[in-house]
Ligand SMILES: Cc1cc2nc3c(=O)[nH]c(=O)nc-3n(C[C@H](O)[C@H](O)[C@H](O)COP(=O)(O)OP(=O)(O)OC[C@H]3O[C@@H](n4cnc5c(N)ncnc54)[C@H](O)[C@@H]3O)c2cc1C
């Protein structure tokens with residue numbers, strides 16, 4: 001199994017992700033040196049923010065519980081071996097619809113989940129930021145699309161998103177930095193199906209290169225994206241914002257698990273306690289940013305409880321960990337007459353957002369969903385047939401002979417924020433002696449109606465494309481919420497800038513900020529929020545408001 | 547308030563490669579020009595250059611279509627037609643280039659006429675292939691579907707060959723209208739090739755500034771030779787610009803070789819990257835057209851006088 005035992009970013013240098021065996025210089029700080037920002041997590045939120053803050057001249061240390069990968073050397077085209085990319089520490093999951101945790105929703109390592117994400121880079125539907133006032137459901141965000149738009153643009157530019165010349169949904173936009181990739185056969189099944197039933201489709205904007213960029217190679221369409229990209233075509237945080245952050249003087253501490261945020265008598269954070277190299281250590285910091293994603297962020301805030309903050313940090317109103325959301329992900333699959341070889345190229349290459357933008361009465365649910373073409377790899381596919389369809393032995397072997405003809409669709413389905421869907425901490429402890437998280441999740445009635453509706457749409461599209469013997473399965477994907485942002489201190493954990501209402505030098509910057517989940521993949525929005533936060537914090541520093 | 551833009555990866559390697567490539571290509575161009583030994587009157591010389599231009603276009607198409615159709619596994623038998631016809635055109639056009647006095651013979655003329663006509667059929671085929679894909683006439687299908695440029699280049703090669711013969715036919719219009727029409731055709735050929743290169747470089751997001759070269763110099767050359775068709779005095783501008791275009795045609799494959807190097811595995815993985823990287827044989831089309839253009843200039847000037 002892919003594993004790195006010892007920290008690599010030590011002694012003033014960090015791995016050079018673009019050159020085998022080479023290093024880049026890295027500024028290092030002493031534990032007792034009070035840095036401006038200590039950031040917990042280096043994923044879509046934390047890694048992006050570390051770069052922005054370092055480039056703005058702040059002293060920054062970014063901690064990650066996982067290793068500092070060298071994609072060109074560490075990553076291999078082996079589904080099993082790449083399992084080391086996921087956060088697989090013990091967690092308890094429950095509720096009426098327990099979420100499966102691990103490969104499909106949490107990464108562990110410098111770059112966070114973006115190291116093995118599928119690179120779909122979509123903007124939010126503009127109205128979703130005011131979905132309560134404009135669409136009549138969910139909650140309003142404290143910021144608008146207009147406020148975030150320049151930062152979407154900044155994130156897209158930083159990741160050189162390869163996208164279509166014109167994307168049929170959302171607002172008119174600046175052209176994507178790179179051109180769209182050729183759509184694979186699985187994507188063309190979606191395209192043909194959509195054209196058959198008269199809904200729009202589009203090639204997906206993806207965070208993988210369609211042309212060279214510096215030392216990064218363009219995509220070779222091998223399709224191992226969800227298992228770590230070994231060409232650096234994937235514009236993960238590990239190969240984009242992290243090298244920039246290092247260049248700007250940030251320190252990255254890999255294999256450094258943060259266990260607690262330290263609080264001073266004045267009610268402000270003073271730094272954090274982390275486990276690295278077999279020992280617990282303390283880092284002093286003027287500000288602490290938590291960016292561990294929707295489970296680990298609430299967990300760390302809850303585990304940092306102390307005499308002053310008995311219910312955990314930033315938790316006066318009891319909202320930390322609540323309103324956790326996932327994206328529902330039913331899939332519909334079928335067999336095509338022709339060979340599809342859906343595993344070729346990035347797994348998702350075509351999309352329809354039709355039902356995200358359809359406000360007609362034809363929908364019997366609130367919210368939206370998008371669906372994408374799918375490209376499962378062989379081991380994962382065999383596993384899914386065994387688990388979801390009870391196939392085994394000869395039956396499974398026979399089914400696998402049809403693998404080249406399989407085509408499928410899966411939604412990213414909005415779920416409602418519900419208070420009882422939440423992250424808490426349990427009595428059990430993990431390998432560091434820290435209480436493990438307990439995750440509870442149940443769909444609402446509306447969520448279930450959305451799921452049923454989407455199955456009908458996906459069936460229609462697949463049938464329109466000529467697929468036969470359709471079947472469905474169910475999965476979930478991204479996590480969102482748990483420390484939602486808002487304008488009302490009684491009704492949110494942090495303000496519109498990710499700053500905790502009660503502890504002025506404690507911030508959150510990751511997917512847990514989301515008040516609602518929307519019907520598209522979240523990372524571009526997380527990165528736009530992080531870019532915005534970086535600018536806001538620089539502005540506050542200049543005005544003396546930090 | 548936006549922060550300073552992201553520092554891009556260093557452009558230094560790109561600048562070094564561009565300088566070395568342009569120097570090499572200019573040197574090669576100079577050697578080629580010295581080796582070029584046109585004979586006879588302006589019409590003979592024009593015929594010879596048109597033959598050479600057609601031959602270069604045919605090499606470019608033969609290699610390009612062979613590689614691309616190989617990538618398509620020659621799934622359809624018709625995919626053998628393009629490379630075969632390009633080879634036939636290459637033979638006939640080379641013959642004309644070396645023996646311009648035979649340019650008006652039946653055999654080479656028929657061969658090149660057939661090659662040109664096949665180019666048109668290929669163009670129709672490729673267009674049909676694009677239109678039957680989901681999305682029909684979308685940018686995506688134009689980016690990645692069957693290219694219009696390659697079969698069109700075959701047609702041009704055929705036309706150049708046929709015109710070479712006409713130049714020696716002794717007909718009245720040879721000394722008057724034909725050179726002007728040919729100059730116009732060359733301007734059109736250049737613009738078509740510019741459109742193709744520009745479109746594909748746009749697909750590559752102009753990630754290397756050198757990718758702008760084929761959309762800046764050849765259009766000027768096209769303009770000047772187009773102007774020369776109207777007023778022969780413009781030929782003075784056309785010559786250096788056509789020469790610069792020819793140099794680009796030589797520099798192109800070197801740039802593209804570097805582009806292949808920048809793909810995963812680079813030249814160590816050439817069997818894959820020659821298919822996935824920028825096309826090596828495409829840019830010499832500029833050399834072919836420029837050569838034909840340079841060859842027609844003296845006849846054009848004489849026609850003007
Ligand atoms: C298989 C898969 C496919 C996906 N595909 C897409 C997609 O196509 N498009 C899209 O938009 N989104 C996609 N996502 C979701 C996206 O990757 C996440 O939403 C996003 O990365 C979350 O960002 P984050 O900053 O909140 O957390 P992460 O990126 O997960 O980063 C959190 C980091 O914090 C570290 N950490 C956590 N706790 C601690 C601690 N206590 N101490 C130290 N470090 C800690 C973790 O190790 C991790 O590296 C996908 C996710 C997965 C798993």
Ligand code: SF4
Pocket residue numbers: 208218219220221222223224225226228229230231232233234345346
């Ligand atoms: S398909 Fe492209 S993005 Fe995915 S792993 Fe391969 S090279 Fe990387």
